[in-house]
Amino acid sequence: MDKAIVYFTKDLSSDSLIKMYKTLNVQLKDKVAVKLSSGEPGGHNFLQPEMIKDLVHLLNGTIVECNTAYGGRRCTTDQHLKVLDEHGFSAIAPCDIMDSEGDMPLPVSGGKHLKENFVGAHLKNYSSILMLSHFKGHAMGGFGGALKNMSIGIASSHGKSIIHGAGTSGWTNNHDAFLESMAEACQSVMAYMGRENIVYINVANRLSVDCDCDNNPEEPKMADIGIFASTDPVAIDQACVDAVYNSPDPGKSALIERMESRHGIHTVETAAALGLGNRDYEIVTV
Numbered sequence: 001m002d003k004a005i006v007y008f009t010k011d012l013s014s015d016s017l018i019k020m021y022k023t024l025n026v027q028l029k030d031k032v033a034v035k036l037s038s039g040e041p042g043g044h045n046f047l048q049p050e051m052i053k054d055l056v057h058l059l060n061g062t063i064v065e066c067n068t069a070y071g072g073r074r075c076t077t078d079q080h081l082k083v084l085d086e087h088g089f090s091a092i093a094p095c096d097i098m099d100s101e102g103d104m105p106l107p108v109s110g111g112k113h114l115k116e117n118f119v120g121a122h123l124k125n126y127s128s129i130l131m132l133s134h135f136k137g138h139a140m141g142g143f144g145g146a147l148k149n150m151s152i153g154i155a156s157s158h159g160k161s162i163i164h165g166a167g168t169s170g171w172t173n174n175h176d177a178f179l180e181s182m183a184e185a186c187q188s189v190m191a192y193m194g195r196e197n198i199v200y201i202n203v204a205n206r207l208s209v210d211c212d213c214d215n216n217p218e219e220p221k222m223a224d225i226g227i228f229a230s231t232d233p234v235a236i237d238q239a240c241v242d243a244v245y246n247s248p249d250p251g252k253s254a255l256i257e258r259m260e261s262r263h264g265i266h267t268v269e270t271a272a273a274l275g276l277g278n279r280d281y282e283i284v285t286v
Contacts, residue, residue, distance in 0.1 A: 001278055001280070002278075003278065003280045003281050003282045004230060004231075004232035004234070004235035004277060004278040004280065004281040004282070005230060005231075005232075005235075005281065005282055005284055006228055006229070006230045006232070006235050006236055006239040006281045006282070006283055006284070007020055007023050007024070007228065007229045007230065007283075007284050007285075007286050008226055008227070008228050008229075008239070008243075008283050008284070008285050008286065009226050009227050009285065009286045010225070010226040011226070011227070012051075012203065012205050012224055012226060012227060013051070014050070014051050014052070014053070014054045014055070015054075016227055016286075017051065017052060017054070017055045017201065017203075017227060018054055018055050018058060019286060020201055020227050020228075020229040020286060021055055021058070021059075021130070021199070021201065021229065023229065023286050024199050024229055024230070024231060026196070026199050026231060028059055028127075028128040028129075028130060028197070028199065029127050029128050029197070030126075030127035030128065031062070031125060031126050031127050031128075032059040032060065032061040032062070032126065032127070032128050032129070032130060033061065033062055033064040033096075033098075033123070033126040033128070033129045033130070034052075034056050034059065034061040034062065034063050034064065034093070034129075034130045034132055035064050035065075035129055035130070035131050035132060035133075035149055035150070035153055035154060036052070036063060036065070036089075036132045036133070036134070036149075037065070037133075037134060037144075037149070037153065037211075037212040037213070038063075038065050038074060038080065038083050038084050038087060038089060039083070039087055039212045039213075040072055040073070040074060040083075040212065040213050040214060040215045041072075041073050041083055041086065041087075041215060042215030042216055043210075043212055043213075043214055043215055043216070043217050044217075045134065045136060045206035045208050045210075045212055045217055045220075046087065046134060046212040047132065047134050047203055048088070049087070049088035049089050049091065049092045050088075051203075052092070052132065053092035053093070055130075055132075056092060056093045057092075057093070059130060061093060061130060062093060062094045062095070062096050062126070063084070063089050063092075063093050063094070063095045063096070064095075064096045064097075064098050064120070064122070064123075064126070064154075065080065065084070065095070065096075065097055065098065065153070066097065066098050066099045066119075066120045066153065066154060066155060066156050066157065066159075066160075067080055067097060067099055067100075067156070067157040068080075068157060068160065068213065069157045069158075069160035069161045069164065072213075072215065075157065077097045077099075077100040080097050081095065081097060096122055096125075097120070097122075098119070098120025098121065098122035098123055098154070098156075099119075099120035099121060099122070099156035099157060099158075099159075100120075100122070101121050101122065102121045102156070103118040103119060103120055103121050103155075103156030103157075103158055103159055104118070104119060104120075104121045104123070104124065105117070105118055106118075106119055106188035106189065106191070106192050107188060107191075108184050108185070108187055108188045109187060109188075109191065110184075110187065110274055110275075111180075111181075111184035111187065111274075112177075112180060112184070113166040113167040113177055113180060113181045113184060114162070114163070114166075114167055114181055114184040114185060114188075115167070116162075116188075117151075117155060117159060117162075117163070117184070117185040117188040117189070118155060118156050118158050118159030118162060119154050119155055119156060119159055119188075119189065119192075120154065120155075120156050121156075123154060123189075123192070123193075126193075127197060128193070128197040128198065129193060129197065129198045129199075130198075130199055130201065131146050131149050131150055131198060131199065131200045131201070131233070132149075132201050132203075133145050133146050133148075133149040133200070133201070133202045133203070134202075134203055134205075134206070134212055135202040135203065135204040135207070135228075135237075135240045136204075136206065136207055136208050136209075136210070136211060136212070136255075137207070137208055137209035137210055137211065137255050137258040137259065138210070138211040138258075138262070138264070139210060139211060139214065139262075140164075140175075140178070140262060141179065141182065141211075141262060141264055141267065142258060142259040142260070142261070142262030142263060142264020142265070142267075143237075143240075143241065143255075143258070143259050143264045144211050144212075145202050145236065145237040145240050146200040146202055146233040146236050146237050147182060147183060147186050147233055147234070147237050147267050147268065147271055148182060148267070150185070150186045150189050150190075150198075150233060151163060151181075151182040151183070151185035151186045151189070152182060152185075154185075154189055155185060159185070162181075163178070163181045163182055163185050164178055164181075165178075166178055166180070166181045167181065175262070175263065176263060176266055179263065179264075179266040179267045179270065180266070180267075180270045182267050182270075183267050183268075183270035183271040183273075183274055183276065184270070184274065186233065186271055186274075186276055187271075187274050187276060190233075190276060195231075198231075198233075199229070199230075199231055200229065200230050200231070200232070200233050200236045201227065201228070201229045202227070202228040202229075202236050202237070202240050203227050203228075204224065204225035204226060204227070204228065204240055204243065204244075205224040205225070205226075206220055206224070207220045207221075207222050207223075207224065207225070207244070207255055208220045209221075209254050209255055209257075209258040218254075220251075221251035221252075221253075221254040221255070222244075222247060222249040222251035222252045222254070222255060223247075223249050223251070225240075225243050225244070225247065226243075228240055228243075230281075232277040232278055232281070233271065233276060233277050234268055234271045234272050234276055234277025234278055234279055235277050235278055235279065235280075235281035237267075237268050237271075238268050238279045238281060239281055239283060241259065241264070241265060241268070244256060244259070
């Protein structure tokens with residue numbers, strides 16, 4: 001298999017986001033979903049509307065999210081829409097909670113744990129997706145990037161519980177099974193949408209060990225890295241992980257510890273084994 005291409009720039013700006021998307025040379029068609037994390041109130045590391053709005057406008061995109069499977073202010077549609085408003089997203093684009101009218105099952109092929117992945121029912125209303133992910137740490141996944149955004153992020157509240165339970169509702173004690181289930185959920189989304197209709201941009205800034213779902217995240221210990229873009233979700237997450245390890249910043253140790261203690265790379269390994277992408281990649285600096 002040929003190496004995947006991952007484009008990279010150190011410039012964290014609105015203009016760079018547009019440049020990175022155009023560099024992919026993929027025209028997302030018809031109704032475009034822009035999948036991002038709306039961020040739990042109290043947190044402040046989520047991608048800022050001012051940075052992303054020009055790219056969202058270029059795509060005439062709709063910002064999409066699904067409700068959470070835990071408490072907080074994003075577990076109901078009414079409250080989640082208020083969060084999108086408070087965080088400035090509804091001011092820049094239409095916003096859609098995709099499981100506001102329930103969910104739909106997508107078949108999972110080749111999975112060890114999931115036979116179906118339950119996603120927000122409104123996913124059927126979109127023809128293509130920009131998976132716009134904030135790369136950072138995560139309390140359970142080790143890190144969050146494109147694969148987590150595509151699995152947990154597009155799953156309905158019920159679907160999130162099934163992924164966390166590795167096929168049953170709830171939280172499994174088999175941590176690797178949870179990580180494998182995230183990759184299996186990604187398989188279903190890619191098969192449903194068509195690989196050619198999804199592109200991936202990871203913004204590696206505000207590199208906290210904690211996710212944007214945390215209402216009190218730890219402050220980042222290391223400096224920002226930049227923006228990554230690819231048509232391969234495995235390659236882009238692998239590239240971001242490698243960039244953390246290769247950073248000269250001594251503060252990287254906190255994020256590395258978080259990734260390793262949660263065996264975060266196993267999601268990438270499983271996604272590659274399922275044929276979702278290539279861990280071998282070439283970085284092209286833009």
